[in-house]
Amino acid sequence: xxxxxxxxxxxxxxxxxxxxxxxxxxxxxxxxxxxxxxxxxxxxxxxxxxxxxxxxxxxxxxxxxxxxxxxxxxxxxxxxxxxxxxxxxxxxxxxxxxxxxxxxxxxxxxxxxxxxxxxxxxxxxxxxxxxxxxxxxxxxxxxxxxxxxxxxxxxxxxxxxxxxxxxxxxxxxxxxxxxxxxxxxxxxxxxxxxxxxxxxxxxxxxxxxxxxxxxxxxxxxxxxxxxxxxxxxxxxxxxxxxxxxxxxxxxxxxxxxxxxxxxxxxxxxxxxxxxxxxxxxxxxxxxxxxxxxxxxxxxxxxxxxxxxxxxxxxxxxxxxxxxxxxxxxxxxxxxxxxxxxxxxxxxxxxxxxxxxxxxxxxxxxxxxxxxxxxxxxxxxxxxxxxxxxxxxxxxxxxxxxxxxxxxx
Numbered sequence: 582x583x584x585x586x587x588x589x590x591x592x593x594x595x596x597x598x599x600x601x602x603x604x605x606x607x608x609x610x611x612x613x614x615x616x617x618x619x620x621x622x623x624x625x626x627x628x629x630x631x632x633x634x635x636x637x638x639x640x641x642x643x644x645x646x647x648x649x650x651x652x653x654x655x656x657x658x659x660x661x662x663x664x665x666x667x668x669x670x671x672x673x674x675x676x677x678x679x680x681x682x683x684x685x686x687x688x689x690x691x692x693x694x695x696x697x698x699x700x701x702x703x704x705x706x707x708x709x710x711x712x713x714x715x716x717x718x719x720x721x722x723x724x725x726x727x728x729x730x731x732x733x734x735x736x737x738x739x740x741x742x743x744x745x746x747x748x749x750x751x752x753x754x755x756x757x758x759x760x761x762x763x764x765x766x767x768x769x770x771x772x773x774x775x776x777x778x779x780x781x782x783x784x785x786x787x788x789x790x791x792x793x794x795x796x797x798x799x800x801x802x803x804x805x806x807x808x809x810x811x812x813x814x815x816x817x818x819x820x821x822x823x824x825x826x827x828x829x830x831x832x833x834x835x836x837x838x839x840x841x842x843x844x845x846x847x848x849x850x851x852x853x854x855x856x857x858x859x860x861x862x863x864x865x866x867x868x869x870x871x872x873x874x875x876x877x878x879x880x881x882x883x884x885x886x887x888x889x890x891x892x893x894x895x896x897x898x899x900x901x902x903x904x905x906x907x908x909x910x911x912x913x914x915x916x917x918x919x920x921x922x923x924x925x926x927x928x929x930x931x932x933x934x935x936x937x938x939x940x941x942x943x944x945x946x947x948x949x950x951x952x953x954x955x956x957x958x959x960x961x962x963x964x965x966x967x968x969x970x971x972x973x974x975x976x977x978x979x980x981x982x983x984x985x986x987x988x989x
Contacts, residue, residue, distance in 0.1 A: 584620035584679035585672060591618050592973030595667050596966050598659065599835035599975060600624075600644055600800070603685040611642035611688055616835055616975075617666050620679040627665055627678050635661070644691040644836065648780035648799050649911040655780065655799060659840055687743070687834035691778060693736040694912035696830065697902060698774075698806055698822075700730040701893035703850070705921035708933045726854040729893040729901045731915070734806075735827040739914065742834050742977045748954060748984045749828040751812035765984045766809035766825075768938065769952040772919040773876050773886050773929035773960055776804035776832055777895045779913035786906040791865050794896035795839060797909055801895075802833040803874070803960045803977040804916045810932055810951070832914070835975030842972060845871045845964035847889050859904050860897050868894030872974065874920055874962040876929065878952075881944050886920040886929040888962075954983045 587594045593616050603614040603621050614621040625640030633639070635658050638647045647658065665671045700706060703721070710720030724730065740746070748769060754761035780799035783789050789797055806826065813825025849862070849869040862868050872888035898915060919929040928934045931951055934942060941948040952958070959978040966972040 584617060584622070584676060585666065587618035590970055592963055592971040593618050594970065595663055596970060597837065597841050597972050598662055598666070599837045599841070600647070600690060601835045601975070602643060602688045602690045603680070604688065605680055606684045613639045613641060613644060613647070614680075614685070615662055616682065617679070619682045621682055621685055622662075622666065622675065623678045623680070624662065627675050628661075630674050630678070631661075631665060631671065633661055645912055648691060648778065649782070651781045652796050655838060656840065659838060687741060689739065689741040689832070690834060690836055692912050693739045693914050694779075694910035695914070696734040696736040696739060697731050697913075697915040698734050698826070698918060699893065699898050699916060700918040701891050701898065702917075702919055702921045702929070703892040704890060704923055704927075705919040705929060705933065708921060708928065712932070712937045727856070728860070729898045731898070731902070731918075732821045734822075734830065736914070738827060739830045739832060740979070742831055742975065742979070744831065744979060745982045746807055746829045746831070746979045747982050749809045749812065749824070750984055751809060751824045752815055753811035754815045755811075761815060766812055767951070768810040769981060770808045770810050770931045771876070771952070771958050772806040772808055773874055773884070774804040774806055774916040774918060774920060775870075775872060775874075775888055776802045776914050776916050777899075778802065778836055779909050779915075780911060781909075782911050783903060783909040785908040787908075788859065788906065789899055789903040789909065790859070791862055791868075791896045791900050794868075794899055798839060798895065798899065800836040800838040801842075801870075801974075802836050803962055803974050804833075805831040805958060805960055805977050805979060806916055806919075807831065807979070808930070808932075829979070830916070831977050831979045833975035833977050837972065837974055841966075842870060842964055844966050845972065847871045849894050850890060850892055859900055862894065862897060865896070868896045870895075870964065872962050872964050874929070874960060877959045877961070878942075878944060878949065879946055879957055880959075883942055883944075884926055884928055884934060886927050887922045888917070888920050890922050891917060891920065952981050954981055956981045
């Protein structure tokens with residue numbers, strides 16, 4: 582099928598146009614691409630052929646120059662791309678610049694600067710509290726309703742979808758063990774999240790207010806923050822996650838621009854506690870996004886978490902991340918934290934789905950409490966778009982591979 586002939590209702594139609602970085606068949610050269618249906622447009626080549634003033638931003642091996650250019654450039658480039666793939670007068674020029682998606686190699690679409698992971702789902706936080714603090718009067722920690730809790734992760738281990746994840750090793754100690762042991766994690770988990778990609782940087786010492794969110798954040802993607810629960814449980818008191826999280830974070834090869842998600846914007850859940858002024862979004866535009874996520878293990882759907890239930894919005898997370906004066910850099914990535922809904926079939930981690938290993942999942946290929954070697958985890962999602970059409974988010978997939986002993 583010719584690249585322009587996208588079936589009606591395709592979630593990757595001209596209303597979407599997510600950005601990625603690809604190599605054409607037989608080449609190692611990395612190029613900025615835009616997805617249309619089952620094809621990838623060489624955006625840099627199209628910009629050059631059509632005389633775009635933004636050709637230099639698109640003829641790069643990464644999205645970072647475009648990200649750094651700011652909101653006006655993002656909007657101009659998106660309008661141009663939409664015209665290039667929809668206006669018949671451009672068809673003869675643009676059509677030869679498409680590649681079948683199945684024929685290209687996809688890469689990490691941007692150079693990650695800093696990585697922060699949040700803890701923004703009340704359902705997830707309450708489930709974790711009930712699992713680990715069953716006798717507590719409140720399953721939430723005292724600060725949870727007052728600020729978006731987060732931690733700094735490791736940007737160097739952010740991986741593009743399709744990259745294998747090697748089972749991590751570390752110290753682990755069960756409550757009944759007399760001493761810690763070292764070895765591969767036996768409680769390897771996933772966290773279904775949404776990642777937000779920062780474009781325009783900010784000045785050191787100047788917090789980013791809620792209303793400036795769309796001036797700094799270019800787009801979003803699905804994110805799987807793999808977690809070694811046994812390593813994490815032993816190490817995280819009192820400073821929080823470290824080796825249990827830093828070994829791998831998988832992101833989609835496609836970044837969906839915020840402008841493609843206008844129809845998906847929704848109000849967040851009702852606030853139950855008064856917020857300090859820098860987080861108070863009462864008079865701000867709706868900060869939530871109606872994203873319908875699906876989590877599959879070995880092709881079998883185990884959960885469908887709704888992102889619309891997230892208590893803390895991406896704008897509040899950005900405001901909190903910078904309120905102390907910390908600056909943003911182009912390529913900063915921050916994750917929403919595990920997305921979990923109120924129902925059992927909407928939980929975004931195996932920790933919750935199996936209630937810390939108590940209740941095994943029944944899969945076609947056997948029972949699971951946590952991930953086994955060879956398991957493949959896939960996150961996919963869609964959002965409401967214009968005229969009732971869906972906006973597809975690029976999937977995130979990763980296969981667990983066994984730890985290799987370097988001495989063997």
